[in-house]
Amino acid sequence: SQTIHQWPATLVQPVGSPLSLECTVEGTSNPNLYWYRQAAGRGLQLLFYSVGIGQISSEVPQNLSASRPQDRQFILSSKKLLLSDSGFYLCAFDGGRNQPQHFGDGTRLSIL
Amino acid sequence: KQEVTQIPAALSVPEGENLVLNCSFTDSAIYNLQWFRQDPGKGLTSLLLIQSSQREQTSGRLNASLDKSSGRSTLYIAASQPGDSATYLCAVCPGNQFYFGTGTSLTVIP
Numbered sequence: 001s002q003t004i005h006q007w008p009a010t011l012v013q014p015v016g017s018p019l020s021l022e023c024t025v026e027g028t029s030n031p032n033l034y035w036y037r038q039a040a041g042r043g044l045q046l047l048f049y050s051v052g053i054g055q056i057s058s059e060v061p062q063n064l065s066a067s068r069p070q071d072r073q074f075i076l077s078s079k080k081l082l083l084s085d086s087g088f089y090l091c092a093f094d095g096g097r098n099q100p101q102h103f104g105d106g107t108r109l110s111i112l
Numbered sequence: 113k114q115e116v117t118q119i120p121a122a123l124s125v126p127e128g129e130n131l132v133l134n135c136s137f138t139d140s141a142i143y144n145l146q147w148f149r150q151d152p153g154k155g156l157t158s159l160l161l162i163q164s165s166q167r168e169q170t171s172g173r174l175n176a177s178l179d180k181s182s183g184r185s186t187l188y189i190a191a192s193q194p195g196d197s198a199t200y201l202c203a204v205c206p207g208n209q210f211y212f213g214t215g216t217s218l219t220v221i222p
Contacts, residue, residue: 043214097143103155
């Protein structure tokens with residue numbers, strides 16, 4: 001069966017520190033991968049999506065970057081976190097345009 | 113750009129009631145529409161996916177309909193239970209990504 005793992009579940013980081021969130025998918029090949037941020041009352045904002053290894057598309061200018069070093073691994077990074085990077089980060093995947101999207105359990109990121 | 117709206121933002125009903133959640137979108141050129149459930153502090157759980165060529169999908173007590181021409185979808189929940197309390201989100205896919213509504217927070221009162 002297809003599963004998605006995202007970690008850590010919670011993270012508290014000081015302003016200016018680096019960030020690395022990891023997401024892995026099992027049970028499928030060549031998935032589309034997504035990083036979202038969910039802010040209270042504002043819904044899900046798509047940050048990055050990837051249709052293949054090394055192929056990253058960014059939806060909004062920001063302080064974050066994403067990488068896909070392996071087919072089923074998606075990493076969200078930052079060199080220096082800002083207070084505005086606080087939020088709930090969600091990784092997701094689907095098997096193609098007409099397939100349902102499945103989400104990880106999310107990472108609650110707090111910047112101090 | 114696709115915009116997705118969900119009304120109401122919050123809904124409270126007594127246990128056993130049937131209820132309808134609404135989702136509207138501005139661009140009818142979509143491949144599919146998906147309904148999700150989100151519990152507090154958790155990720156999203158996929159409930160139903162409706163392809164653009166379909167009119168509805170059913171899973172247990174849930175039934176989702178799609179009227180692409182009018183840009184609307186509804187999620188019908190029959191015989192609601194306290195365990196149905198959660199935020200329900202809809203999302204439309206016009207191409208390479210999903211556009212999400214801000215959700216309806218449902219509370220089912222025992």
